[in-house]
Amino acid sequence: MAEYIGIKGSTIQSLANDPSNPIAGQVWYNSTSNVLKGYGQQGTGAWASGGDVNTAVKGSAGAGTQTAALKASGTGTDTCETYDGSSWTEVANVNVARAAILGFGTQTAALVAAGEGPTTAVESWNGTSWSEVYDLNQARGDNGGAAGTQTAALYISGTPPTTTNVEEYNGTSWTETNNVNSARYNTAGAGTTTAALLFGGRSPQVDLTESYDGSSWTEVADLNTARYSFGEAGAGTQTATLAFGGSAPLYDVTEEWNGTSWTEVADLATARDTSAQGTVGTSVAAIQISGGTPGATVATEEWAVPDAIKTFTSS
Numbered sequence: 001m002a003e004y005i006g007i008k009g010s011t012i013q014s015l016a017n018d019p020s021n022p023i024a025g026q027v028w029y030n031s032t033s034n035v036l037k038g039y040g041q042q043g044t045g046a047w048a049s050g051g052d053v054n055t056a057v058k059g060s061a062g063a064g065t066q067t068a069a070l071k072a073s074g075t076g077t078d079t080c081e082t083y084d085g086s087s088w089t090e091v092a093n094v095n096v097a098r099a100a101i102l103g104f105g106t107q108t109a110a111l112v113a114a115g116e117g118p119t120t121a122v123e124s125w126n127g128t129s130w131s132e133v134y135d136l137n138q139a140r141g142d143n144g145g146a147a148g149t150q151t152a153a154l155y156i157s158g159t160p161p162t163t164t165n166v167e168e169y170n171g172t173s174w175t176e177t178n179n180v181n182s183a184r185y186n187t188a189g190a191g192t193t194t195a196a197l198l199f200g201g202r203s204p205q206v207d208l209t210e211s212y213d214g215s216s217w218t219e220v221a222d223l224n225t226a227r228y229s230f231g232e233a234g235a236g237t238q239t240a241t242l243a244f245g246g247s248a249p250l251y252d253v254t255e256e257w258n259g260t261s262w263t264e265v266a267d268l269a270t271a272r273d274t275s276a277q278g279t280v281g282t283s284v285a286a287i288q289i290s291g292g293t294p295g296a297t298v299a300t301e302e303w304a305v306p307d308a309i310k311t312f313t314s315s
Helices: 003-008
Strands: 013-015 029-031 035-041 046-049 063-067 069-074 080-083 088-091 102-105 110-113 122-125 129-134 145-148 153-156 166-169 174-176 187-190 194-201 207-211 217-220 242-243 254-257 262-263 279-280 287-288 300-304 306-311
Touching: 063 110, 063 287, 069 110, 069 287, 102 145, 102 153, 110 153, 145 194, 145 279, 153 194, 187 242, 187 279, 242 287, 279 287
Parallel strands: 013 029, 063 102, 063 279, 102 279, 145 187
Antiparallel strands: 029 035, 035 306, 046 300, 063 069, 069 080, 080 088, 102 110, 110 122, 122 129, 145 153, 153 166, 166 174, 187 194, 194 207, 207 217, 242 254, 254 262, 287 300
């Protein structure tokens, strides 16, 4: 069995008091309270203002992380922008402008799929330019849920018509895979092609959550607030994600998923829907990009969970 020293390269210190200036990942034994402790992102999350986008838009695609994000196309525009954690810069446009478009991947290796029309169109981004690649089998005009990366993606549910259909992309082609239990659109997804989460949506407005193990979908705990057209869809993984913003009415509500249940946490500063949709951010470092209030806004909001001391327990 591996020991901590073999993994981290240092022993666990025994200290009479918690260190005054711990670093992320540090672990120690508090000999006064007789407990094992560590330091990392365990605090209470909150939203703060980020840099404004150059073009306010609804229904765009999102990909990447909080400090290296991509926003592509959207209502009435083919423009794309990248974010460095403080400011947005315009980059090369998509080939086909469209709203209700989904994004997958990173700032320099992204995929955008479907959109109003409806359309089967899919484009790939290499950090410099967009190229048309392999189409979806079924055209989608209102967002389904997104999970995965540029070369391993899931497009989940959507419309028209409202469908339970799920398609998986392997970097070469899209293949129909096992359907979700409840058809919906303007929904949200998170995770990977073998460990995904789908939640919320419309058809009608639902609070349903489903979990995917790479083979089948299982209904799990519902959202506290039923809604659709989320901000950034789902930021995170199958066991740690956020649901924020949405309609209708406009919501500022943020909920956090821990793999078992949803918990309401800090609200957005501004209620909005149809922000950049796709796989962008994490449950401890999320980002809401543009979107409606009800008209599109240039505002960006950033979610952060501060570092804090955590006591380890065992059972």
